[in-house]
Amino acid sequence: xxxxxxxxxxxxxxxxxxxxxxxxxxxxxxxxxxxxxxxxxxxxxxxxxxxxxxxxxxxxxxxxxxxxxxxxxxxxxxxxxxxxxxxxxxxxxxxxxxxxxxxxxxxxxxxxxxxxxxxxxxxxxxxxxxxxxxxxxxxxxxxx
Amino acid sequence: xxxxxxxxxxxxxxxxxxxxxxxxxxxxxxxxxxxxxxxxxxxxxxxxxxxxxxxxxxxxxxxxxxxxxxxxxxxxxxxxxxxxxxxxxxxxxxxxxxxxxxxxxxxxxxxxxxxxxxxxxxxxxxxxxxxxxxxxxxxxxxxx
DNA sequence: CGAGTAATGTTATAAAGTAAACGCTGAAAA
DNA sequence: TTTTCAGCGTTTACTTTATAACATTACTCG
Numbered sequence: 001x002x003x004x005x006x007x008x009x010x011x012x013x014x015x016x017x018x019x020x021x022x023x024x025x026x027x028x029x030x031x032x033x034x035x036x037x038x039x040x041x042x043x044x045x046x047x048x049x050x051x052x053x054x055x056x057x058x059x060x061x062x063x064x065x066x067x068x069x070x071x072x073x074x075x076x077x078x079x080x081x082x083x084x085x086x087x088x089x090x091x092x093x094x095x096x097x098x099x100x101x102x103x104x105x106x107x108x109x110x111x112x113x114x115x116x117x118x119x120x121x122x123x124x125x126x127x128x129x130x131x132x133x134x135x136x137x138x139x140x141x142x143x144x
Numbered sequence: 145x146x147x148x149x150x151x152x153x154x155x156x157x158x159x160x161x162x163x164x165x166x167x168x169x170x171x172x173x174x175x176x177x178x179x180x181x182x183x184x185x186x187x188x189x190x191x192x193x194x195x196x197x198x199x200x201x202x203x204x205x206x207x208x209x210x211x212x213x214x215x216x217x218x219x220x221x222x223x224x225x226x227x228x229x230x231x232x233x234x235x236x237x238x239x240x241x242x243x244x245x246x247x248x249x250x251x252x253x254x255x256x257x258x259x260x261x262x263x264x265x266x267x268x269x270x271x272x273x274x275x276x277x278x279x280x281x282x283x284x285x286x287x288x
Numbered sequence: 289c290g291a292g293t294a295a296t297g298t299t300a301t302a303a304a305g306t307a308a309a310c311g312c313t314g315a316a317a318a
Numbered sequence: 319t320t321t322t323c324a325g326c327g328t329t330t331a332c333t334t335t336a337t338a339a340c341a342t343t344a345c346t347c348g
Contacts, residue, residue, distance in 0.1 A: 020325080020326080022326070022327090024326085024327075054328080054329095056328075056329070056330090058327085058328075058329080059327075059328080062326080062327075080335095
């Protein structure tokens with residue numbers, strides 16, 4: 001899906017939910033669509049400063065926080081960085097990422113088997129999952 | 145498994161592998177066995193300073209790095225913290241954690257279905273996994 | 289022993305993330 | 319229309335997490 005489609009889809013979502021897709025949020029959203037891999041908050045901040053020299057860490061983190069809550073962006077815990085989600089229309093899907101350590105590309109997969117396996121194991125021990133993190137590091141097809 | 149058993153097992157492992165289980169590493173290991181949940185590096189550092197007032201961040205991070213490489217300790221990426229592994233005799237097992245956000249307890253599970261589901265999904269896209277992170281947050285049996 | 293490697297000590301700093309106080313703004317109610 | 323107020327943004331300062339660089343010490347093996 002291309003950048004414009006994503007953007008209009010995001011605007012649509014926000015309108016439906018009564019969430020405000022403000023300028024700051026849109027700018028960060030757009031910056032994120034330019035990357036196919038993980039981007040650090042401070043890298044993003046540097047990019048944002050080119051447009052808005054007054055931007056500060058809080059600017060980025062607030063925007064990322066919002067975009068994350070809306071499901072537009074995922075945080076990659078193992079890299080302390082962020083990645084655009086290309087499936088945010090499917091609400092609240094579990095996040096499963098394949099991260100290439102060579103080229104940096106991040107592929108989001110959707111395996112219900114994986115989700116099921118985790119849930120059933122949790123159930124078996126009486127654990128209730130509220131949020132799951134699945135991140136696989138390695139080499140993508142073109143890099144291996 | 146109790147603290148002494150873990151400790152002797154760790155010493156054993158190191159001897160076999162020709163790795164040096166030095167004093168600093170043993171001290172950090174022991175501190176970790178006292179916790180049933182995640183511990184931050186700097187919390188651990190504060191504890192270590194009671195024994196060794198000269199300890200510095202590098203002291204802890206080096207010890208953690210070693211213990212992690214030996215498989216004695218896992219890093220919890222989503223909490224930037226660390227947890228003792230109770231199954232390190234089973235070498236190189238994939239790490240799958242259930243993290244209770246209420247009481248802080250961390251349970252390590254072993255689901256080969258989960259591992260399989262992830263690997264097969266990766267295979268399908270030509271991705272080779274070198275390291276995987278699976279962390280589920282939520283509420284444990286006693287807290288829910 | 290002595291050479292080479294592994295570990296530690298020490299200092300400084302980078303990178304990532306948060307807090308708190310305050311100001312602005314624009315849409316809804318009076 | 320004007321008031322009001324919640325949400326958003328700005329700013330400053332700070333905390334937490336992690337690493338780099340380089341000197342020194344300790345261990346191991348020939």
